[in-house]
Amino acid sequence: MFNNDAVSRRSLLRAAGLAILSGGTLPLAEAQQVHQIAAREGAYRPRAFTGHEYRTLATLADLIIPADDVSLGAVVAGAPAWIDLLASQNPELTNIYTGGIAWLDAEMQRRGGTNFVDAKPADQIALVDLIAYRKNGTGELAPGVRFFDWARKMVVDGFYSSPLGTKDLGYLGNSAVSKFEVPQEAIQYALERSPFGK
Amino acid sequence: MLNPSKDFKEHWWPHQTPDRGMGPGGSRYFGKSPYPFGLYDAGYGDWELDGEPYTVAPGDKFRWYRSRIVGGRTNHYGRISLRFADYDFTPHSRDGVGTDWPITYDDLSPYYDKAESFIGVTGSKEGIRSAPDGIFQPCPPPRVHEMLVQRACKQLNIPCIPSRLAVITQPTHGRPACHYCAQCSRGCLTGSNYSASQTQIFPAMKTGRLNLVANAMARELITDSSGKVMAVSYIDKITRTEKQIKCRAAVVACGACESARLLLNSKSSRFPNGLANGSGQIGRHLTDSVGYSLSARIPALENLPRHNSDGMGGMHVYMPWWLWEKKDLGFPRGYHIEVGGGFGMPSPGQFAGLCARHEGYGKDLKTYLRSQYGTSVNLAGRGEHVPNPNTYCEIDPAVVDKFGIPVLRFHFKWTDNELKQAQHMHETFTAILETMGGTITRAAPKPVEGDGISIGGEIIHELGTVRMGNDAQTSALNKYCQAHEVKNLFVADAAPFVSNPDKNPTLTINALAWRTAEYLAEEMRKGNV
Numbered sequence: 001m002f003n004n005d006a007v008s009r010r011s012l013l014r015a016a017g018l019a020i021l022s023g024g025t026l027p028l029a030e031a032q033q034v035h036q037i038a039a040r041e042g043a044y045r046p047r048a049f050t051g052h053e054y055r056t057l058a059t060l061a062d063l064i065i066p067a068d069d070v071s072l073g074a075v076v077a078g079a080p081a082w083i084d085l086l087a088s089q090n091p092e093l094t095n096i097y098t099g100g101i102a103w104l105d106a107e108m109q110r111r112g113g114t115n116f117v118d119a120k121p122a123d124q125i126a127l128v129d130l131i132a133y134r135k136n137g138t139g140e141l142a143p144g145v146r147f148f149d150w151a152r153k154m155v156v157d158g159f160y161s162s163p164l165g166t167k168d169l170g171y172l173g174n175s176a177v178s179k180f181e182v183p184q185e186a187i188q189y190a191l192e193r194s195p196f197g198k
Numbered sequence: 199m200l201n202p203s204k205d206f207k208e209h210w211w212p213h214q215t216p217d218r219g220m221g222p223g224g225s226r227y228f229g230k231s232p233y234p235f236g237l238y239d240a241g242y243g244d245w246e247l248d249g250e251p252y253t254v255a256p257g258d259k260f261r262w263y264r265s266r267i268v269g270g271r272t273n274h275y276g277r278i279s280l281r282f283a284d285y286d287f288t289p290h291s292r293d294g295v296g297t298d299w300p301i302t303y304d305d306l307s308p309y310y311d312k313a314e315s316f317i318g319v320t321g322s323k324e325g326i327r328s329a330p331d332g333i334f335q336p337c338p339p340p341r342v343h344e345m346l347v348q349r350a351c352k353q354l355n356i357p358c359i360p361s362r363l364a365v366i367t368q369p370t371h372g373r374p375a376c377h378y379c380a381q382c383s384r385g386c387l388t389g390s391n392y393s394a395s396q397t398q399i400f401p402a403m404k405t406g407r408l409n410l411v412a413n414a415m416a417r418e419l420i421t422d423s424s425g426k427v428m429a430v431s432y433i434d435k436i437t438r439t440e441k442q443i444k445c446r447a448a449v450v451a452c453g454a455c456e457s458a459r460l461l462l463n464s465k466s467s468r469f470p471n472g473l474a475n476g477s478g479q480i481g482r483h484l485t486d487s488v489g490y491s492l493s494a495r496i497p498a499l500e501n502l503p504r505h506n507s508d509g510m511g512g513m514h515v516y517m518p519w520w521l522w523e524k525k526d527l528g529f530p531r532g533y534h535i536e537v538g539g540g541f542g543m544p545s546p547g548q549f550a551g552l553c554a555r556h557e558g559y560g561k562d563l564k565t566y567l568r569s570q571y572g573t574s575v576n577l578a579g580r581g582e583h584v585p586n587p588n589t590y591c592e593i594d595p596a597v598v599d600k601f602g603i604p605v606l607r608f609h610f611k612w613t614d615n616e617l618k619q620a621q622h623m624h625e626t627f628t629a630i631l632e633t634m635g636g637t638i639t640r641a642a643p644k645p646v647e648g649d650g651i652s653i654g655g656e657i658i659h660e661l662g663t664v665r666m667g668n669d670a671q672t673s674a675l676n677k678y679c680q681a682h683e684v685k686n687l688f689v690a691d692a693a694p695f696v697s698n699p700d701k702n703p704t705l706t707i708n709a710l711a712w713r714t715a716e717y718l719a720e721e722m723r724k725g726n727v
Contacts, residue, residue, distance in 0.1 A: 063559055063560060064559045064560065065563070066561060066564070068561045068564055068565075070564075071564075085216060086217060086220065086222075086223055087223075087224075089217075089222045090224055092223075092228065093223060093224050093227070128559060132557055132558050132559050133557050133558070134557060152559060152563075153553050153554075154224070154227070156553055156567065157220070157546035157548075157549060157550075158218075160567070161212045161213055161219075161545055161546045162213055163211075163213065166211070166544050168564075168568065169541075169567075170504035170541070170571070171541055171543060172504055173380060173506045173507065173508035173541065174209055174211065174508070175506065176378075178375075178377070180338035180509045180510075181339070182339055182340070182341060182342060182505070183505045185503050186502055186503045187342055187345060189502060189503055190342045190343075190345070190346060190498045191345075191498075193497065194496075194498035194634065194635055195498075195633065195634070196346070196349045196350075
């Protein structure tokens with residue numbers, strides 16, 4: 001029951017495939033990282049969640065931060081594992097996720113007779129399209145909207161604080177340089193778009 | 199004992215700590231952080247310390263940050279190093295508000311020179327009365343967002359000048375120049391910014407003439423029959439035993455409130471209200487700085503070409519007070535403006551606002567977050583807080599800490615002087631950010647406690663609690679920070695300050711301490727101490 005191979009391999013291959021499709025090639029370092037994480041994720045044993053819960057979280061994570069033509073997705077970056085770690089230290093946080101995932105499953109059962117993670121991608125997206133917005137947060141979908149807000153902010157945190165996410169944003173600091181300089185190109189870019197003009 | 203190579207987490211990434219800065223169990227998501235100034239901060243303290251409480255009078259709010267490490271808060275502070283202006287020493291003569299200092303700018307100016315030369319401060323000669331020039335090292339150029347702030351300020355006739363930070367950009371007294379990683383608050387492994395530990399205490403220990411007793415919690419100063427301090431009594435925190443060190447002179451520099459606490463707790467038949475407190479002034483005149491801040495996303499910075507914008511650990515430009523001649527502002531004192539922004543190290547907790555604004559998910563969200571990275575510009579005001587009779591600290595008669603030492607009870611009230619100033623900050627910051635193309639959604643703060651203005655103590659510029667003055671009836675210390683009543687007792691932190699201008703206190707603490715040390719050495723040579 002704790003077999004996570006399916007989700008992690010699938011999402012990794014999807015991510016790697018996308019990267020190759022869009023960029024032509026997957027850079028060697030990232031390809032190696034994908035393989036390393038695939039090996040690690042394949043053996044991953046969730047600390048706070050059941051295998052089913054973790055697979056559901058991972059599915060959500062790659063919906064929230066999927067691979068695109070700049071970077072890979074949240075699962076490869078380790079965001080669900082980071083959430084699992086924090087949840088393992090905090091029952092209140094665990095409850096938010098177990099409750100939210102159970103709600104997703106119940107709602108998907110009501111709609112299509114399956115758990116969320118086993119539903120067709122189109123059905124998963126149809127539900128996420130509803131709970132990803134506050135305007136739906138007052139009626140029957142309210143628990144889903146509240147949960148998705150948690151999942152979104154934590155998946156985003158987990159992704160962008162990882163080496164992959166940091167690279168995605170293009171942070172180039174945390175280094176030692178002998179002289180601080182600002183590239184003229186960046187100055188021009190901002191001035192041209194500012195109320196001050198050039 | 200502080201060991202920078204072990205204790206300073208410079209150049210670490212968030213993912214090198216399991217919780218990445220959100221606290222064990224993600225406690226920050228629930229409003230509780232074990233890292234009050236962020237992961238890897240070198241403050242080594244907190245707003246609450248286990249077993250070392252303080253109390254606050256009913257109805258008042260006050261927060262007290264305490265570092266418990268060699269060098270204290272200088273290991274992590276913002277390094278902003280501003281001279282007081284000439285008029286800052288004569289507030290009462292100028293407009294009848296507050297109290298004049300027993301010294302003038304000219305008395306302290308040579309010591310500012312010495313302090314700046316020794317610790318190293320960036321800056322430029324500007325000739326602005328509210329921000330006197332000093333001995334400066336070159337300041338690195340403005341970052342892109344700071345350039346936009348400068349343009350806006352130029353349109354609004356607000357001076358925006360190179361920063362004055364205690365960061366060395368040239369090798370100084372054996373310390374290498376800054377390597378521009380923006381992590382001053384984590385402590386600097388190369389000692390390229392000022393901290394009392396690395397710049398003063400460790401070099402002094404190398405002379406062999408300083409013996410540092412770490413983990414000592416001072417309980418009381420003991421006086422002899424002539425009324426002079428003869429010993430410091432302290433708790434050895436490791437063994438929880440009480441010990442004494444005999445002394446010829448005592449210099450108290452525990453941080454303003456802790457210094458007041460030590461003196462108030464040093465009671466004897468000769469000093470029933472606390473040592474050197476015949477005036478009853480110790481603990482009074484407590485001030486902090488007024489804090490108010492406002493942020494906006496600047497569209498011109500969306501998708502800005504990526505580059506390393508780290509720089510010094512703080513802003514490269516700032517705005518000194520510019521309206522010192524205006525009498526009709528509705529509040530008596532000024533503020534300066536600090537600037538934040540740039541491509542910071544991505545860390546958890548930074549994205550919640552953007553996620554809430556964008557909502558949704560997927561590639562759209564990812565593209566949005568990328569476009570917004572580095573677009574936030576923050577302006578923070580630091581304003582003068584005029585002492586008032588409802589703001590002070592005293593010994594709480596009912597509470598002791600885990601060492602058995604009576605604790606402080608705080609009383610704190612802002613007045614219209616500060617509340618109206620915070621409103622003015624809001625108007626100014628709104629004007630600057632809107633001139634840059636930003637949109638402000640926050641309503642102007644109302645002139646009430648808790649609406650935008652910082653809580654007392656939060657800016658960690660508490661001072662004034664053992665003030666200096668020429669009159670022993672209204673001050674505890676003379677103009678050399680020597681106790682009026684105890685000739686071998688001196689105070690050398692911000693407790694002697696008579697007022698708290700909109701200039702961060704640390705440079706003035708250094709200048710004043712230098713002056714006090716010279717005077718003490720001379721008095722010892724003469725045999726007066």
